[in-house]
Amino acid sequence: MTYAIEAEGLVKRFKDTEALAGVDLAARKGTVLGLLGPNGAGKTTAVRIFATLLRPDGGTARVAGHDVVREAGVVRATVGLTGQYAAVDENLTGTENLLLIGRLLGLPRRQAKARAGELLDRFQLTDAAGRAAKTFSGGMRRRLDLAASLVGRPSILFLDEPTTGLDPHSRGELWDLLRGLVADGATALLTTQYLNEADVLADDIVVIDKGRVIAEGAPDQLKAQVGGQVLELRPILGQDLARAHALVAQAAGPEARIEGERITAPVKDPELMPAVVRALDREGIAVGELALRRSSLDEVFLALTGHRAEPGEPERDGGAADRDDEALEKAVSRS
Amino acid sequence: MTATTITAPVTASGRVPPLAGVRQTFTMAWRSLVAVKHNPLELVDYSITPIMFVFLFTFVLGGQMAGSPEAYLKYALPGIIVQNTLFMTMYTAMALNTDLTKGVFDRLRSLPIARSAPLIGRITADLAKHVWAMLLMIGLGLALGFRITGGFGGFLLGALLLVVFAAAVSWTAVLIGMVAGDAEKVQAFAFTLIFPITFTSSAFVVVDTMPGWLQAWSDVNPVTHLSDAYRGLLLGGAVAEPVLWSLVWAAGIALVFYPLAMRAYRAKV
Numbered sequence: 001m002t003y004a005i006e007a008e009g010l011v012k013r014f015k016d017t018e019a020l021a022g023v024d025l026a027a028r029k030g031t032v033l034g035l036l037g038p039n040g041a042g043k044t045t046a047v048r049i050f051a052t053l054l055r056p057d058g059g060t061a062r063v064a065g066h067d068v069v070r071e072a073g074v075v076r077a078t079v080g081l082t083g084q085y086a087a088v089d090e091n092l093t094g095t096e097n098l099l100l101i102g103r104l105l106g107l108p109r110r111q112a113k114a115r116a117g118e119l120l121d122r123f124q125l126t127d128a129a130g131r132a133a134k135t136f137s138g139g140m141r142r143r144l145d146l147a148a149s150l151v152g153r154p155s156i157l158f159l160d161e162p163t164t165g166l167d168p169h170s171r172g173e174l175w176d177l178l179r180g181l182v183a184d185g186a187t188a189l190l191t192t193q194y195l196n197e198a199d200v201l202a203d204d205i206v207v208i209d210k211g212r213v214i215a216e217g218a219p220d221q222l223k224a225q226v227g228g229q230v231l232e233l234r235p236i237l238g239q240d241l242a243r244a245h246a247l248v249a250q251a252a253g254p255e256a257r258i259e260g261e262r263i264t265a266p267v268k269d270p271e272l273m274p275a276v277v278r279a280l281d282r283e284g285i286a287v288g289e290l291a292l293r294r295s296s297l298d299e300v301f302l303a304l305t306g307h308r309a310e311p312g313e314p315e316r317d318g319g320a321a322d323r324d325d326e327a328l329e330k331a332v333s334r335s
Numbered sequence: 336m337t338a339t340t341i342t343a344p345v346t347a348s349g350r351v352p353p354l355a356g357v358r359q360t361f362t363m364a365w366r367s368l369v370a371v372k373h374n375p376l377e378l379v380d381y382s383i384t385p386i387m388f389v390f391l392f393t394f395v396l397g398g399q400m401a402g403s404p405e406a407y408l409k410y411a412l413p414g415i416i417v418q419n420t421l422f423m424t425m426y427t428a429m430a431l432n433t434d435l436t437k438g439v440f441d442r443l444r445s446l447p448i449a450r451s452a453p454l455i456g457r458i459t460a461d462l463a464k465h466v467w468a469m470l471l472m473i474g475l476g477l478a479l480g481f482r483i484t485g486g487f488g489g490f491l492l493g494a495l496l497l498v499v500f501a502a503a504v505s506w507t508a509v510l511i512g513m514v515a516g517d518a519e520k521v522q523a524f525a526f527t528l529i530f531p532i533t534f535t536s537s538a539f540v541v542v543d544t545m546p547g548w549l550q551a552w553s554d555v556n557p558v559t560h561l562s563d564a565y566r567g568l569l570l571g572g573a574v575a576e577p578v579l580w581s582l583v584w585a586a587g588i589a590l591v592f593y594p595l596a597m598r599a600y601r602a603k604v
Contacts, residue, residue, distance in 0.1 A: 072348065088439075105341050
């Protein structure tokens with residue numbers, strides 16, 4: 001098996017904290033590897049090592065078979081990086097931003113212009129080609145940033161939380177673009193805090209927490225690993241919520257949780273559902289919705305790490321966190 | 336991807352051939368200069384502030400300082416240009432800092448290009464902006480009655496001296512840009528540093544009336560030497576000593592700050 005992206009025992013320390021404590025991961029050629037984890041898990045650190053921006057303190061990282069430290073030049077010539085913040089020059093137009101990268105990569109002016117035009121077209125930015133990037137919306141900036149990482153036609157892409165802070169519509173657009181790139185044969189490592197994003201885009205998922213891999217596998221495998229089904233119910237009357245929760249907890253154990261108007265509990269015993277129904281009936285609690293469904297990656301994550309994947313401060317140190325982005329991010333994660 | 340990857344020439348370890356590195360540096364300089372086209376405010380910073388300084392110094396202070404605005408302009412214009420040159424180096428710091436905090440440097444570092452290209456490209460472009468601001472202020476001065484009595488040669492040598500000095504101070508700017516938390520801090524720091532240094536020099540006043548201890552400082556102040564040298568070159572007169580001292584200071588600043596700046600740059604970029 002040839003791996004396009006590969007890490008073995010990757011270690012990185014920042015002063016006292018160990019950002020990566022021996023991470024192994026591998027992405028097959030032509031697939032998307034989702035690197036999933038909460039803030040501070042080490043996702044960005046891993047990406048920065050792969051993109052030659054950081055040197056590992058231990059272990060090895062290879063991109064297309066090339067060591068990221070000893071063969072940094074080849075690696076840089078192979079990869080495209082889209083960081084956590086849209087790294088476009090705000091004072092340049094869409095065209096100029098892409099022209100800059102093309103010229104830096106050694107394209108003659110005319111070819112660089114043609115390449116910029118191609119990418120703007122593909123990323124639906126043609127109308128904004130002549131406008132300074134600072135007038136772009138968040139979604140447009142991210143698209144331009146992604147386009148900039150593609151000027152050199154890299155075969156391997158690193159996408160560090162590419163949709164953080166985007167509204168659902170822009171996020172969907174970016175997902176479609178990514179699918180198109182992978183369909184064309186690219187390999188991608190995608191970090192995300194959005195579990196459904198990994199679910200939708202990734203062929204394989206590696207879950208990391210506090211610098212360690214805590215689970216890996218295809219999305220379906222991961223979901224099956226944690227028991228499979230979830231019971232979800234909603235009492236008609238909000239005042240019954242606490243009582244209903246107590247009943248479910250009695251039958252299902254302390255993992256029963258109140259989420260908004262609903263109560264959820266992992267199903268380990270097929271008898272749980274009938275038992276809950278009987279108890280609700282006995283107590284006279286009217287139920288608006290009652291369902292058994294497969295556990296979402298969210299629940300997988302909770303089961304694995306003991307805490308929810310909550311989007312919050314971006315993990316990159318020293319980066320300027322945009323307040324608006326954060327607020328938007330929270331709103332999006334709730335929807 | 337169906338088509339072949341496009342990439343700059345680079346060795347496995349990441350070294351870039353010198354010629355490609357030079358070309359990349361010019362591309363980065365182009366980037367800094369073309370930005371002015373879309374950000375007229377930046378041009379305002381480069382142009383309006385110097386113009387305002389010339390007017391304020393000439394018409395508000397001129398009569399008091401030298402008996403007439405025209406007489407004072409003759410003394411102060413070279414000093415105002417020197418001060419503006421120092422202020423403008425801080426734009427280099429701010430721009431580098433913005434690139435650093437906005438992730439632009441991450442993008443550039445992930446490309447197979449010379450490590451120094453973003454830095455040297457920026458400094459080169461900013462030196463071009465220095466020349467622009469200098470020409471603007473000289474032009475304004477001429478319109479207000481300033482005369483270059485030192486001849487065209489003096490004018491050219493003066494411009495060269497300013498550019499050399501600015502290039503040396505740029506390394507201080509690089510260091511500040513790399514270590515500052517954000518662009519506003521860069522600005523605050525620059526003002527608290529540059530204002531006292533220029534005002535305790537011979538840039539705007541003859542230092543004779545300063546108390547002795549201050550005169551002692553202003554006699555060694557690099558801005559005194561640079562102002563005297565530039566004034567001498569524009570107006571004609573003995574300039575050997577201040578020019579020499581200006582060059583010594585430029586060399587000293589570069590010697591101290593170049594290694595510090597490069598260390599900070601390499602740590603970040």
